[in-house]
Amino acid sequence: MDYMEEMAKYYTTQKQKDFTSDFLDPKQIDSYEFWDEIQIGEESEIPTKFEVKAEDLKAFAAAVPDDNPIFYDEEYAKQCGHDGIVAHPLFVTQIRFFLLQGGHGSWNRTPGARNPGQIIEYYDPIRVGDILTLKLTSYDKWIKRGKYYMRALSRIYDQYGKLKMRYYSTLILPRTKADVLRFLKGEHALEA
Amino acid sequence: MENKLTFESIKCGDKLPAVQQHLSQEDIWHFAVASLDMNPVHCSPEWCRKSQVFGIPETVQHGQMTLSLLAKVITNWAYSSGGTLKTFEAKLIKPVPVDSTCTYGGEVSELHPVKKGKDFVAVELWATDQNGDKVAVGKAQVIIPQ
Numbered sequence: 251m252d253y254m255e256e257m258a259k260y261y262t263t264q265k266q267k268d269f270t271s272d273f274l275d276p277k278q279i280d281s282y283e284f285w286d287e288i289q290i291g292e293e294s295e296i297p298t299k300f301e302v303k304a305e306d307l308k309a310f311a312a313a314v315p316d317d318n319p320i321f322y323d324e325e326y327a328k329q330c331g332h333d334g335i336v337a338h339p340l341f342v343t344q345i346r347f348f349l350l351q352g353g354h355g356s357w358n359r360t361p362g363a364r365n366p367g368q369i370i371e372y373y374d375p376i377r378v379g380d381i382l383t384l385k386l387t388s389y390d391k392w393i394k395r396g397k398y399y400m401r402a403l404s405r406i407y408d409q410y411g412k413l414k415m416r417y418y419s420t421l422i423l424p425r426t427k428a429d430v431l432r433f434l435k436g437e438h439a440l441e442a
Numbered sequence: 443m444e445n446k447l448t449f450e451s452i453k454c455g456d457k458l459p460a461v462q463q464h465l466s467q468e469d470i471w472h473f474a475v476a477s478l479d480m481n482p483v484h485c486s487p488e489w490c491r492k493s494q495v496f497g498i499p500e501t502v503q504h505g506q507m508t509l510s511l512l513a514k515v516i517t518n519w520a521y522s523s524g525g526t527l528k529t530f531e532a533k534l535i536k537p538v539p540v541d542s543t544c545t546y547g548g549e550v551s552e553l554h555p556v557k558k559g560k561d562f563v564a565v566e567l568w569a570t571d572q573n574g575d576k577v578a579v580g581k582a583q584v585i586i587p588q
Contacts, residue, residue: 253471253482253485253486256471257474257485260471260475265478266476271478271480273480274482274486274489309475309476310476312476313469313472313475314473314476314507314510314511314514315463315469315472316510316517318521320517320521320522330521330522330523331523331524331587331588332524332526336521338510338517339510339516339517339527339530340477340506340509343477343479343510344476347477348478361483361489362495363481364483364496365505365506366505366533366534367532367533368505368506368509368531368532369529370527370530370531371528371529372526372527372529372530375526433493433495436489436492436493438493438494438495
């Protein structure tokens with residue numbers, strides 16, 4: 251059984267079933283953005299929206315794994331002072347991967363990418379029923395010890411225009427499309 | 443429901459209850475599906491044997507899973523008392539290969555008495571592997587409303 255079949259056992263939500271899950275599919279690579287193409291200051295509003303469903307929140311918390319009832323039991327969460335079931339603080343990961351499947355921000359999916367650290371500012375809780383929009387800015391890129399870093403700023407808003415969070419995501423990436431294609435073949439291609 | 447955490451009850455130096463988590467390939471696949479980060483560096487043992495992105499022939503835990511478990515230290519401690527994160531940041535120091543067991547901990551480092559409902563504390567966070575090596579460090583600001 252290959253790893254895609256193994257992962258399919260864990261699908262529980264509609265978004266998971268609809269997601270383009272094969273990050274090694276060569277046909278997708280043409281729609282990706284590569285480190286050497288990133289234009290600092292480029293900003294875009296991602297046209298796809300993310301409608302938050304209870305199943306999305308519960309699926310994320312279950313995989314952390316975190317069985318705290320604030321993530322599953324609406325009544326309990328309200329007794330604790332929250333508006334309803336709580337979104338796990340790193341739920342933003344699911345939002346970004348769902349919304350950034352091609353074009354600006356698709357470096358998220360690059361085979362060979364490494365995660366050196368992240369910064370999140372929270373302004374308003376994510377709630378079931380929210381319809382979220384992502385504004386993405388290519389914030390910075392730099393070379394350090396022969397590795398190619400990039401930082402993006404994601405601002406997430408609800409359907410009323412209220413800012414929910416600002417998320418500075420940093421990745422170490424293969425530099426060029428040719429490097430990513432080497433990774434697709436299973437060759438290491440991260441260092442300059 | 444357990445005793446509520448209050449801002450007045452918290453002191454600098456308070457240790458938060460630690461979280462320990464063993465990591466299997468099944469755990470990684472589960473997190474990959476939930477986060478939608480299905481990068482082969484986490485999900486494909488065969489691909490990792492060839493590409494060795496981190497210089498090792500094994501899959502590694504998602505950095506976002508390490509961050510999620512650091513955040514669990516906070517949510518376990520404060521969220522049942524109505525607490526919420528104000529900011530969260532973490533630096534990943536060392537990859538966590540499949541079949542590792544890590545411990546995630548935190549300690550209160552700052553108290554910020556702003557006003558009732560907005561008071562917050564800062565917590566230093568860290569994660570260590572089964573050899574005691576640090577794999578991540580972080581800092582969170584947590585609003586304690588009571």
